[in-house]
Amino acid sequence: MSQKGELTEVPAIDLAPSFDPGEAGRDRVAAEIRRACEEIGFFSVIGHRVPDDVVAVLQREAKDYFALPLEEKLKTPQPPEKISRGYSHVGSRGLAFSMGKETPPDLQESFAMGPVKPAPSAIVGTPQEKLFFFPNSWPEQRPGFRAAFEAYYCEMDRLAVHILRLFARALKLDDGFFDEKVNQATSTMRAIYYPPQEQMPALGQLRAGEHTDYDTLTILKGDDVPGGLQVKLRHGGWVDVHPRSDAFVCNVGDLMMRWTNDEWVSNLHRVANPPPEAMKLGRLSVPFFHNPNVDAEIRCVTSFYGKGEKYPPVRFGDFYLSKHMKAQNMTKAPEASARSG
Numbered sequence: 001m002s003q004k005g006e007l008t009e010v011p012a013i014d015l016a017p018s019f020d021p022g023e024a025g026r027d028r029v030a031a032e033i034r035r036a037c038e039e040i041g042f043f044s045v046i047g048h049r050v051p052d053d054v055v056a057v058l059q060r061e062a063k064d065y066f067a068l069p070l071e072e073k074l075k076t077p078q079p080p081e082k083i084s085r086g087y088s089h090v091g092s093r094g095l096a097f098s099m100g101k102e103t104p105p106d107l108q109e110s111f112a113m114g115p116v117k118p119a120p121s122a123i124v125g126t127p128q129e130k131l132f133f134f135p136n137s138w139p140e141q142r143p144g145f146r147a148a149f150e151a152y153y154c155e156m157d158r159l160a161v162h163i164l165r166l167f168a169r170a171l172k173l174d175d176g177f178f179d180e181k182v183n184q185a186t187s188t189m190r191a192i193y194y195p196p197q198e199q200m201p202a203l204g205q206l207r208a209g210e211h212t213d214y215d216t217l218t219i220l221k222g223d224d225v226p227g228g229l230q231v232k233l234r235h236g237g238w239v240d241v242h243p244r245s246d247a248f249v250c251n252v253g254d255l256m257m258r259w260t261n262d263e264w265v266s267n268l269h270r271v272a273n274p275p276p277e278a279m280k281l282g283r284l285s286v287p288f289f290h291n292p293n294v295d296a297e298i299r300c301v302t303s304f305y306g307k308g309e310k311y312p313p314v315r316f317g318d319f320y321l322s323k324h325m326k327a328q329n330m331t332k333a334p335e336a337s338a339r340s341g
């Protein structure tokens with residue numbers, strides 16, 4: 001195991017060698033990923049093979065959507081069950097609540113979607129179908145929106161599976177270790193718009209309060225403007241993330257942290273407010289939250305790090321509920337983090 005805490009910025013990793021035939025390229029990339037996941041929990045990827053136009057069309061559609069009048073956006077509201085679908089207006093979410101921290105609401109609006117594929121037959125008719133495969137709703141006034149979002153979602157799913165295969169290699173597992181746990185994935189994607197700030201935020205109010213992601217892996221495309229993503233360093237302080245313009249930022253989620261017995265870090269991050277001279281700049285950001293199959297068992301991988309299990313095995317569906325609902329409802333979590341189950 002490498003010395004923890006050496007990385008003080010988010011490293012850029014070129015995935016291109018991992019697509020080469022043969023093992024050498026995959027080994028090299030997996031080693032780079034492993035170091036990033038152990039030390040800072042974040043890395044950016046280039047050479048990922050996601051077509052530029054899929055990203056550009058998504059960003060254009062998302063920006064045009066957020067420019068619509070509020071009453072138009074409210075025509076596809078978030079479902080009352082607080083499932084990650086549809087439009088959430090400014091003031092309706094506070095991510096720090098998921099960490100047990102009470103703050104004013106985050107300064108963001110968003111549009112969320114879930115799986116493109118239908119629910120697996122085993123869960124049709126169960127409450128889990130309703131929760132994880134709740135139908136997506138699409139803004140009728142934007143004809144290209146759905147196709148742009150679905151195309152991007154499918155690219156992210158493909159990239160997530162590729163990165164998970166590298167995660168498996170980094171953990172000295174078979175490359176396909178995660179494959180059967182993610183072949184009916186329940187991932188969600190959220191286009192977030194952080195509007196220009198017309199007045200000073202309230203005390204403790206951010207664009208996105210500090211939190212960890214409770215998924216396997218997040219893949220994020222965000223505008224690199226002031227008032228952007230910041231990652232907590234192990235020894236305190238926050239570092240700004242400035243990815244290359246063609247890069248995606250990836251981070252380890254709580255599930256992967258559990259899978260690795262906390263050897264990999266699901267790190268705290270937040271989205272800062274812009275400095276006064278940049279308050280007029282909005283920011284678009286699109287995180288893809290990769291989630292496994294509903295019944296995937298999250299059980300720590302002891303073979304590599306060789307330590308006992310810190311956490312009891314948990315089914316993904318149960319784990320998800322414990323944390324997600326707290327952020328959505330903006331009710332304080334009873335414990336500092338839902339990680340302990």
Ligand SMILES: O=C(O)CCC(=O)C(=O)O
Pocket residue numbers: 192208213220222228229269270271285286287
């Ligand atoms: O907008 C960003 O850069 C990050 C957003 C984020 O961390 C989240 O929504 O979970």
Ligand SMILES: [Fe+2]
Pocket residue numbers: 211212213218269
């Ligand atoms: Fe996040």
